[in-house]
Amino acid sequence: MREKYMEIMHDYPFPEYLKKSIADELERIQADEETARKVIERCHEAYLRNLVEPGEAAGIVAAQSIGEPGTQMTMRTFHYAGVAEINVTLGLPRLIEILDVRKNPSTPMMTIKLLPEYAKDREKAREIANRLEATYITDIAEIVTDLRYMRVIVRPDEKALERKSLDREKLKKKIEKSLKIEVEEQNGEFVIQIEEPSYKKLMDTFDRLRRLVVSGIKEIRRVIIRREGDEYVLYTEGSNFKRVMKEKGVDFTRTVTNNIYEIYEVLGIEAARNAVINEAISTLEEQGLEVDRRHIMLVADVMTADGELKQIGRHGIAGEKQSILARAAFEMTVNNLLDAAVKGEFDRLNGITENIIVGQPIKLGTGDVELRVKLFTGGDK
Amino acid sequence: MKIKLQDHILVPKHEVLSEEEAKELLEALGVSREDLPKIKADDPIAKEIGAKKGDIVRIIRDDEFTGKNVAYRLVV
Numbered sequence: 153m154r155e156k157y158m159e160i161m162h163d164y165p166f167p168e169y170l171k172k173s174i175a176d177e178l179e180r181i182q183a184d185e186e187t188a189r190k191v192i193e194r195c196h197e198a199y200l201r202n203l204v205e206p207g208e209a210a211g212i213v214a215a216q217s218i219g220e221p222g223t224q225m226t227m228r229t230f231h232y233a234g235v236a237e238i239n240v241t242l243g244l245p246r247l248i249e250i251l252d253v254r255k256n257p258s259t260p261m262m263t264i265k266l267l268p269e270y271a272k273d274r275e276k277a278r279e280i281a282n283r284l285e286a287t288y289i290t291d292i293a294e295i296v297t298d299l300r301y302m303r304v305i306v307r308p309d310e311k312a313l314e315r316k317s318l319d320r321e322k323l324k325k326k327i328e329k330s331l332k333i334e335v336e337e338q339n340g341e342f343v344i345q346i347e348e349p350s351y352k353k354l355m356d357t358f359d360r361l362r363r364l365v366v367s368g369i370k371e372i373r374r375v376i377i378r379r380e381g382d383e384y385v386l387y388t389e390g391s392n393f394k395r396v397m398k399e400k401g402v403d404f405t406r407t408v409t410n411n412i413y414e415i416y417e418v419l420g421i422e423a424a425r426n427a428v429i430n431e432a433i434s435t436l437e438e439q440g441l442e443v444d445r446r447h448i449m450l451v452a453d454v455m456t457a458d459g460e461l462k463q464i465g466r467h468g469i470a471g472e473k474q475s476i477l478a479r480a481a482f483e484m485t486v487n488n489l490l491d492a493a494v495k496g497e498f499d500r501l502n503g504i505t506e507n508i509i510v511g512q513p514i515k516l517g518t519g520d521v522e523l524r525v526k527l528f529t530g531g532d533k
Numbered sequence: 534m535k536i537k538l539q540d541h542i543l544v545p546k547h548e549v550l551s552e553e554e555a556k557e558l559l560e561a562l563g564v565s566r567e568d569l570p571k572i573k574a575d576d577p578i579a580k581e582i583g584a585k586k587g588d589i590v591r592i593i594r595d596d597e598f599t600g601k602n603v604a605y606r607l608v609v
Contacts, residue, residue, distance in 0.1 A: 168600030397536060405540045415543065420578040421606075422592055423543035430543075445598055459571035459609055 154179055157188055164196055207520040209504075211454075214447035221441035222247065238376060238387055240410070246435045250428060251451070253463040255413045260371070260391035265406035271383035279317070280401045281375040281386055286368040287316050289361055293323070297358050302349050304357055306342040318367060326366050331357065369395050393418050416461045424461050428452040475499050477506035538577050546593040547578050550605075555589045558605065572606035584608045 157175045166174070174195055178188050204210060225244040241249065241259045249257050264284075270276040289295065292312040296305045308323060324342060328335050336343045344361075346354050371392040378385050388396075393414045397404040409415060410431060416424035432448045454469055455462050462468035470482045476492040476499045492499075501507055507514045538544060550558065559566065566589070572579050574586050584590050585608060592604045 167602070169598065170600075172600070404536055406542055408543065418577060419538055419541055419544050420576040421572055422545050422547065422578065422594075423541065426543045426545070445596075449599075453570070457570045459573040459576065459606070 153182075156185060157183075157192075160185075160188055161192055164192065164199075166195075166199060170195075170199070207517045209516050210450060214450045217447045218436075218443055218451070221436060221439075221443055224441065225439050238374075238389055242435060242438055247432065250412065250431050250435065251455075251464045253413060253455070253461050253468070257411055259389075260409065260411045260414075262372075262386075262388040262391045262393070262396060262409045263407065264386040264388065264396060265403040266384060266386070267401055267403045270401040271385075271403075274377070274384060276401070277377050277384035277386065280399065281377055282316055282368075284368055284372050284386070284388065284396065284399060285375045286370050286372055286390075287318075287366045289323075289327075289364045289366055292316055292318065292366065295358065295361055297354060299351075299354070302346045302354055304344040304346070304354065304361060306344070306361070307340070308342070316367060323366060327361070327364065330364055331360060333357070372396070413461065421456050421459055421461065425452045425456045428455060428461075473503070473505075475501070475503050475506045477501075477509050478503050481505050481509060538581055544578060545595060547582050547584075548591050548593075549582055549584045550589045550591055558589065566607055569605050569607040571609045574608050579608055 154175055157178050158171065161171050161174065164171075174192065178191060181187075183191060222244065225247065238261060239259055240246075240261055241257070245258070264280075265271070266277060266280060270280060289306065293306050293308040296307070297303075298305055306323075306327070308320060313319060313323070320337075324335050324337065327333070327342065327344075331344075333344055336345065344357060346357060369392050371390040372388045374389040376387045378387060391409040391411045391414060393407075393409045393411070394417075396402060397407060397418070408427075412424060412427045412431060415427045429445070429448050429452045432451070433443070433445060436443050451464070455464065462472075464470065466483050471479065473479050473482075476488065476497050480488040480492075499506055501510065501512070504514045504516060513519045539547065566587075569589065572584070572590055574580075574584070579590065582590070588608045590606045590608060592606060593601065594604060595601050
């Protein structure tokens with residue numbers, strides 16, 4: 153029967169998902185062909201009634217539909233987003249972050265899915281987590297400065313080394329390579345001799361040693377393993393999409409970060425558009441606010457229309473408007489007018505804002521159409 | 534293992550239109566090339582499908598709520 157329903161709807165201009173839900177409903181009530189035709193005809197009427205009319209101010213409706221729920225958002229909410237112990241910025245600050253396209257969001261976070269052979273096994277998931285998590289030398293060894301002989305001593309902790317699947321040889325090489333200093337091994341300890349007797353140099357070496365990442369990815373500060381359904385998923389504090397996606401065992405296709413700019417750089421403009429939509433929707437939903445997807449899609453479309461991810465606001469969409477008056481109406485009125493005057497700019501009054509300012513009819517709704525009257529000139533009749 | 538960026542769940546399907554298809558599309562929409570949204574020539578996906586400046590890229594978005602819909606971008 154479903155094919156029959158679909159066939160009837162074939163010539164109707166419904167979007168794909170609407171056809172599907174109508175067919176579902178018809179199937180549920182076991183409609184025969186005649187009823188189906190009637191139902192679909194009624195749906196068509198309702199569909200046409202609900203379409204956005206030409207000239208409708210879709211942008212303003214979107215702005216209001218996001219803005220009003222925005223007023224109900226809590227100002228500062230730090231929240232544990234379902235995942236144990238990972239702190240994620242939510243609520244209004246997060247929404248602002250998304251629309252401003254911050255290059256460094258305040259709480260970057262990744263959701264890493266694993267390839268099938270790793271996802272089922274907790275041990276293997278643990279192994280990947282160890283590979284990703286930034287390990288500092290202080291996590292696996294004790295660092296001591298020896299003022300008398302002007303040297304730094306590193307005492308590795310065997311147990312910690314094993315836990316992070318490292319060995320002394322690797323550790324030694326790593327220190328030598330990144331500090332470019334000779335390391336001597338003396339009964340289980342690494343001794344770094346400072347050449348000239350300078351206290352400053354000793355402390356510098358000590359500091360650099362403390363900040364040295366022995367294994368893992370510097371940005372990934374913490375990894376948490378969680379079981380979701382029948383697979384293990386890694387959640388990380390900190391994000392480095394480019395490096396994580398190349399890591400062995402990571403299912404790159406399903407791994408995401410909440411840093412939208414990173415997605416834009418690695419996966420391009422269309423992925424960034426999707427990321428903006430997903431992040432904005434989930435931020436709003438988390439606060440219990442329901443905003444229609446299409447309003448957010450419009451915002452995302454505007455942000456990505458020029459092929460690069462642009463923020464809404466002074467340094468993006470609003471700041472690049474061609475009309476001087478529209479820019480001045482948004483922010484920094486005097487600066488904008490002054491700069492425009494210095495450059496000798498010209499406002500052609502094509503847009504909405506500038507025409508409201510000067511008090512002319514605007515090209516929206518009924519203002520966008522022109523009326524012509526056909527005069528009756530047919531004689532006596 | 535070579536990573537194919539297009540396999541990622543966030544990336545919809547991109548394809549380059551042929552010259553005839555592009556012409557047909559612009560006629561059907563009644564717009565000029567420059568009126569379309571843009572995609573940069575150095576966009577990772579544009580590079581992957583080998584789109585050149587001036588090409589039109591068809592993007593088939595498969596949204597779980599709004600279903601399949603098609604968008605176009607001009608490579609700049």
